[in-house]
Amino acid sequence: MADTVDARGLSCPQPVLMTLDAIKAAQSDEILVIVDNEASKENVCRAATNKGWTVADTNEEAGECKITIKKG
Amino acid sequence: MKGLKNIFAGGWGIIAVGVVIGILAPLLQKWGNPGNMGVCVACFERDIAGAVGLHRAGVVQYIRPEIIGFVFGSLGAALIFKEYRPRLGSAPIVRFMLGAFAMIGALVFLGCPWRAALRLAAGDGNAILGLLGLAVGVWIGTLFLKGGYNLGRTQPTHHTAGLMLPLFMAGLLALLFIFPAVSGEAKNGVLFYSLKGPGAMHAPLLVSLGVGLLIGFLAQRSRFCTMGAIRDFVLFRQMHLLSGFIALIITAFIVNFMVGQFHPGFAGQPVAHTMHVWNFAGMILSGLAFCLAGGCPGRQLFLAGEGDGDAAVFVMGMIVGAGFSHNFGLASSPKGVGPYGIEAVVIGLLVCLFIGFTMRKRIA
Numbered sequence: 001m002a003d004t005v006d007a008r009g010l011s012c013p014q015p016v017l018m019t020l021d022a023i024k025a026a027q028s029d030e031i032l033v034i035v036d037n038e039a040s041k042e043n044v045c046r047a048a049t050n051k052g053w054t055v056a057d058t059n060e061e062a063g064e065c066k067i068t069i070k071k072g
Numbered sequence: 073m074k075g076l077k078n079i080f081a082g083g084w085g086i087i088a089v090g091v092v093i094g095i096l097a098p099l100l101q102k103w104g105n106p107g108n109m110g111v112c113v114a115c116f117e118r119d120i121a122g123a124v125g126l127h128r129a130g131v132v133q134y135i136r137p138e139i140i141g142f143v144f145g146s147l148g149a150a151l152i153f154k155e156y157r158p159r160l161g162s163a164p165i166v167r168f169m170l171g172a173f174a175m176i177g178a179l180v181f182l183g184c185p186w187r188a189a190l191r192l193a194a195g196d197g198n199a200i201l202g203l204l205g206l207a208v209g210v211w212i213g214t215l216f217l218k219g220g221y222n223l224g225r226t227q228p229t230h231h232t233a234g235l236m237l238p239l240f241m242a243g244l245l246a247l248l249f250i251f252p253a254v255s256g257e258a259k260n261g262v263l264f265y266s267l268k269g270p271g272a273m274h275a276p277l278l279v280s281l282g283v284g285l286l287i288g289f290l291a292q293r294s295r296f297c298t299m300g301a302i303r304d305f306v307l308f309r310q311m312h313l314l315s316g317f318i319a320l321i322i323t324a325f326i327v328n329f330m331v332g333q334f335h336p337g338f339a340g341q342p343v344a345h346t347m348h349v350w351n352f353a354g355m356i357l358s359g360l361a362f363c364l365a366g367g368c369p370g371r372q373l374f375l376a377g378e379g380d381g382d383a384a385v386f387v388m389g390m391i392v393g394a395g396f397s398h399n400f401g402l403a404s405s406p407k408g409v410g411p412y413g414i415e416a417v418v419i420g421l422l423v424c425l426f427i428g429f430t431m432r433k434r435i436a
Contacts, residue, residue: 010226011226011375012295012366013303016307036157037157042078042295050308
């Protein structure tokens with residue numbers, strides 16, 4: 001089961017801070033981040049990549065974006 | 073359009089946007105805007121407050137079309153790229169207060185982060201103190217962010233709610249056309265105009281509006297933010313937004329040099345004073361307030377354009393703050409700080425610290 005970060009309704013820098021916290025505390029190699037605006041999506045992807053994680057999948061529907069990031 | 077990769081959100085995109093603003097802002101000065109005030113969001117919102125009579129400082133009254141353009145440029149970009157998303161409900165009254173005190177701090181320094189950059193790029197040494205203050209204010213804000221400070225989640229809302237600030241801006245533009253500036257008249261209809269001082273200096277209306285629209289469009293796409301530039305570097309050591317801000321300063325410096333607007337020094341700079349401590353402290357207040365509110369004054373206009381009602385409340389807070397600033401004698405002038413400017417900075421910092429320390433509930 002992947003860790004989940006629910007950053008809906010939050011704007012930068014909160015989604016990034018929450019994602020970085022989750023990366024630090026990660027139990028698994030996969031984290032699901034849910035955001036609801038483009039800027040947050042870009043920022044979360046950029047921050048994860050900077051931490052050496054890869055963006056495995058982004059799935060947009062109904063105004064929300066589910067970002068799956070994976071270690072390494 | 074949605075599938076199109078957002079080129080402006082990339083590393084070169086944000087730099088390109090900084091370069092474009094760095095070219096246009098000094099040119100606006102050449103075309104008539106006040107010295108080192110090509111685009112100053114705080115100054116221009118203050119001028120709007122004056123034009124509608126929220127304060128009666130005679131030298132700073134004009135409905136600045138750049139501000140209107142910022143909002144509509146962003147709205148247009150958000151609509152075209154399907155990013156218009158009406159939302160609000162993240163502590164709006166707190167954002168209003170942060171907006172008001174951000175303005176009060178900016179008017180002690182005499183400029184927002186945008187103008188601090190433009191002042192530096194024109195050789196105004198006092199801007200160094202302002203930018204240092206800005207960095208310190210943002211740094212204090214990041215300590216709160218690390219400690220769990222947040223203003224809570226927004227909620228999706230009606231389209232109408234997201235359109236309130238764009239409609240307000242449309243109303244201002246309509247007033248500007250209905251009651252245009254009349255040479256030698258300090259008032260036309262409901263609008264006040266300046267006969268001298270910075271408020272009397274402006275580029276042609278359609279030029280200002282066009283530049284505002286272009287910058288609003290580009291800034292919405294790139295998420296350009298002068299406060300975020302410093303914040304992201306302090307928090308994450310991330311250079312992304314900062315590279316855009318630095319590109320703006322370097323480009324504006326080159327353009328100023330080319331058109332003869334570069335005059336290095338501290339004394340006698342346009343619309344500036346040399347009280348270093350208060351240039352520094354005013355921008356600490358401003359930087360902290362912007363950081364707690366999640367965006368520089370420009371970014372707040374762009375966010376409001378894409379439907380963020382909380383950012384719209386921040387903008388209204390800045391406009392009302394400008395009214396208080398001039399009515400209460402808080403704003404500086406080229407002679408130095410206003411009679412109550414120092415007290416206002418202290419009170420503003422206390423208010424920001426109170427907000428920062430007490431709004432630290434972890435997000436559910």
